[in-house]
Each structure stands twice: as C-alpha cells, then as structure tokens.
Amino acid sequence: MTHPEAGAASSGGDLDGVADAAGDADGDDGPERSPSVANPRRALAVVIGVVFIDLVGFGIVIPILPFYVRSFGVSDAFIGLLAASYSLAQFLAAPTLGRLSDRIGRRPVLLASLATAGVAWVTFGYAGAAGARFGPVAALATLFGSRTLAGAMGGNIAAAQAYVADITPRNRRAGALGLVGASFALGFVFGPAIGGLLAADPVVARADALLPAFVPATAYSLPSFAAAGMSFLAVGVGALFLEEPNRTRPASETAGRRATAIGQFRDALASATLRPLTVAYFVVAVAFAGVQVMFIPYVADAFGYDATAAAFLLTYVGVLGAVNQGVLVGRLSRVVPSRTLVAAGSVVLGVALVAIPTTGLVDRAAGDVALGGPAWLTLPLVALLLALAALSLGNALVNVSLATLVSASADDAGQGAAFGVTQGASSLGRTVGPPLMAVLYTVAVASPFLVGALLLVPVAAGFRRRTG
Numbered sequence: 001m002t003h004p005e006a007g008a009a010s011s012g013g014d015l016d017g018v019a020d021a022a023g024d025a026d027g028d029d030g031p032e033r034s035p036s037v038a039n040p041r042r043a044l045a046v047v048i049g050v051v052f053i054d055l056v057g058f059g060i061v062i063p064i065l066p067f068y069v070r071s072f073g074v075s076d077a078f079i080g081l082l083a084a085s086y087s088l089a090q091f092l093a094a095p096t097l098g099r100l101s102d103r104i105g106r107r108p109v110l111l112a113s114l115a116t117a118g119v120a121w122v123t124f125g126y127a128g129a130a131g132a133r134f135g136p137v138a139a140l141a142t143l144f145g146s147r148t149l150a151g152a153m154g155g156n157i158a159a160a161q162a163y164v165a166d167i168t169p170r171n172r173r174a175g176a177l178g179l180v181g182a183s184f185a186l187g188f189v190f191g192p193a194i195g196g197l198l199a200a201d202p203v204v205a206r207a208d209a210l211l212p213a214f215v216p217a218t219a220y221s222l223p224s225f226a227a228a229g230m231s232f233l234a235v236g237v238g239a240l241f242l243e244e245p246n247r248t249r250p251a252s253e254t255a256g257r258r259a260t261a262i263g264q265f266r267d268a269l270a271s272a273t274l275r276p277l278t279v280a281y282f283v284v285a286v287a288f289a290g291v292q293v294m295f296i297p298y299v300a301d302a303f304g305y306d307a308t309a310a311a312f313l314l315t316y317v318g319v320l321g322a323v324n325q326g327v328l329v330g331r332l333s334r335v336v337p338s339r340t341l342v343a344a345g346s347v348v349l350g351v352a353l354v355a356i357p358t359t360g361l362v363d364r365a366a367g368d369v370a371l372g373g374p375a376w377l378t379l380p381l382v383a384l385l386l387a388l389a390a391l392s393l394g395n396a397l398v399n400v401s402l403a404t405l406v407s408a409s410a411d412d413a414g415q416g417a418a419f420g421v422t423q424g425a426s427s428l429g430r431t432v433g434p435p436l437m438a439v440l441y442t443v444a445v446a447s448p449f450l451v452g453a454l455l456l457v458p459v460a461a462g463f464r465r466r467t468g
Helices: 014-023 040-070 077-104 106-125 127-136 136-152 157-168 168-197 202-212 222-243 261-270 274-303 309-334 338-366 381-408 412-442 447-467
Strands: none
Touching: 014 202, 040 077, 040 106, 040 157, 040 168, 040 274, 040 309, 077 106, 077 136, 077 157, 077 274, 106 127, 106 136, 106 222, 127 136, 136 309, 136 412, 157 168, 168 202, 168 222, 168 309, 168 381, 168 412, 202 222, 222 447, 261 274, 261 412, 274 309, 274 338, 274 381, 274 412, 274 447, 309 381, 338 381, 338 447, 381 412, 412 447
16 A cells, blocks of 8 residues: 654644744754755755655556566465565665765665666566566566565655655654655555556557567556656656755764664664654554555455556545645644554554455445445445545554654654664564465455554554553
8 A cells, every 4th residue: 555742743734834944943943943955845845746756656566566476376475475575675774774864865865765766666567578488486586676676775765754854843843744644645646546547458558569579568567667767757856856955963973873774773672762663663564564465455356356446446545645644644743642643543543454354245244235326336345445544544643643753752863863763663564564464365364454453452552551
C-alpha cells in the first residue's frame, strides 16, 4: 500500500504556514535562527514534489507486483520474500545513509537514492525477458537483484524527512512532516491508477507496436519502465531546484555517533526517548506487512480482481491518505499530543486489519441485500471500502505522529541519524513481516491480517500509558 508532543506543532498541514516558519524558530525551538535555505517555502515545495514524483513511480508498480511473481509459477511466499529483500537491504543501509546525509548533506544522498531506484526499476522490467530466455530462476534472480539494489540506496524518505527537519523549526515540524506524508499518499493516488492503465491489454498492445524489439512491452514491464522514468524525473527536478540546507554544525557534533547499523541501533535502544519509537517502528512495520504484501492477492482471490481493479482500490486509499496526512493529522496535532495519536491510530489500524479479511464474506452474512446502482457496487465492496478508510486513517495517525516524535527526540545535528535508525527499524520489520505474513496467507487467508492486529495491541497500550 507503504512515516515533541504534537501540541507544539501549530501549523497543521498548511504549506505556507510551515514554510514561512522555516526560518522563525521561536517557541519550543529555542533562539531565533536564520533560514537554513534562501527560500524556505520553495525548498519545502521542491522536496515534497521530489518525494511525490518518486512515489508516483513506486505506486505505478504496486498493483502488478503479486501478479508478476505469480506469472513465474511460484508460491505466494515469494511475494513476501521479494518485499523482504528490499527491506533487508534498506535496514542494513538506512542508518549509514542517514548519518551520511548528516555529514555530506541531504541533497546528494537524496539524488543518489533516486537515481539508483531508476536503474533498479529498469532492471525489474527486464525480469520477464530474462525468464523467457533463461528460465524462471533467472527471472526471480533479476527481480530479487533489482529490489535489493533499490533497497540498499533506499534512503530517499529518511533524507527527505531530515531535510524538512533542517528547514523547519520544531514547533512546525508535525505539519511539515505531515505534508511529506501527504505527498507520499498522493503518490499512491496517481501511481496505482497509472500502473493499472499501463497493465491494461489495449495499452500493452499499442506499446508493443511502438517500442523497439529490445524493449519488452508487457503488463509487467511497462509499469516498471514508467516507474524508472519517474525516478529519473525526480532526480532532474532535485538537481535543478533542490538546494542544500545550510546546516552550520561542526563535525564534532556527530563524531561520536556510530556509523554502523548495529552501532546506531545500540545507541537508539540505549536512549530512553528513542528506544520506544524504534521498537514501535519495528512492530508497526511487521503488523502492517500482512496488508502491505497480501492485500492484492486477497482481493484477487476473494473478489476476482485483476491488476487494474486492484489499482483503483489503491488509488482510493491514496486519496484518503493524502487528506488524512496532509490535513487531518496536522490539525489534530495542534490539540492532541503525538503519543496519544499513536495510541489511537494503532487501535484504528488494528480494527481495520481485523475487518479486511471479513469483507469477502459480508454477502453471506447479509443474505440477498440489493444495494441498487451499478452492478459492481456490492455489499462486500462497500465493506472493503469502509475497512480501507479506517486503515488509511490509522496508518496516517501512527506514521506522522511517530515521525514527529522522532524529530523531537534528536538534536539538530542528529536528525538524519535519528530518522535513519527508525527507518532502519521499519525496514527490519518489513524484512521479517512479509515472508511471515505470506506464509501465513498460504495457511489461512485471514491469518496475516489478524496477527497484524494482535501485534498492534502492545503499541497502543504502551503509548497510552505514556500519556496517562
């Protein structure tokens, strides 16, 4: 599908309010400081635009991923393993990339990760051709190699979050980070819709007639190449318009921080402030893995949907996510502490996970109930849409609020490292979770969703205690 107490975040999700404050560090941020970039408003708009373009590309491929893996005649467990390969590489690399962005700058790390993603998507698109020539083992090796490469340099979101933290005072960061989350969600508004259209038979046939012979035109390769194009476009936009924040911090401020993933995790787990956040990122990622990797197989199996139909469901989730992360969470954060929002979001997310696998059975429970309207508007679909609305709300509350707490937990010199280590914890969760949930799905369709809901119980309880 997929990042101080929020009462300090007074701007909500308003771009002008957040950007205008980027050089105005009154209130909780201590003494007033000069803007870290010449034009904070433009800098914030550019980094949000870069994240949006990149996530459109990622969203393009989401609807076809499970079908791509299934096309090679392998178990659904490989869907989880493919997701895990990306996340494992990201887990190992993210803390180092976060520290690197603290030392050499956000801009080069962000641009390098985007360019690598483009190369990886091109490779991903050629997996089918490799399979046709050398067999399914070669195809799977190409898929896994491309996702591992992308994961190893997948520090774009952590670098973008650290960039926003650099140009935004602490009392405005919840709103600014909410805007990054909204751009993430908007990528899933347009990306899956584009991917679903590119996977449609008429588009594939037209592309096959137009493209040269060495460029495969299939329902799986076209979305992959489009994703590559979006990544390279994001590189171009960032190279032209994204300026490096002026972070006037001596090297000694970060010299004592560990550069390795294991070392940074030890530091994080030794910190009373960062430890619960790191653990929460890991647990939430494992819990969310069930819906993340098995939602499309579920709607394919329970509803008979193809990649195009699944794409429009993801677009629906993206629209809700953009509203929730860009508007609702920012406004809630003005009056509700971030820890409370994490607890509430975990409850809502857990309820949604329980509801999703029951939606395909609604028609049996309700009997012959006619909704009227178009034939495709069925009771199970309505139930699924309601469950996805709750899923989007819970996910927005948890991710934006956790990111706000992470930013508040670190000093200005360590924003990149803090986001890197928590992103690494999330990646570790997405390494463990997808294979586990994919195997559970082969045993019982509902089990990955129910296990995910159970895992969220201690998160909700833990953050509720901290606010009590």
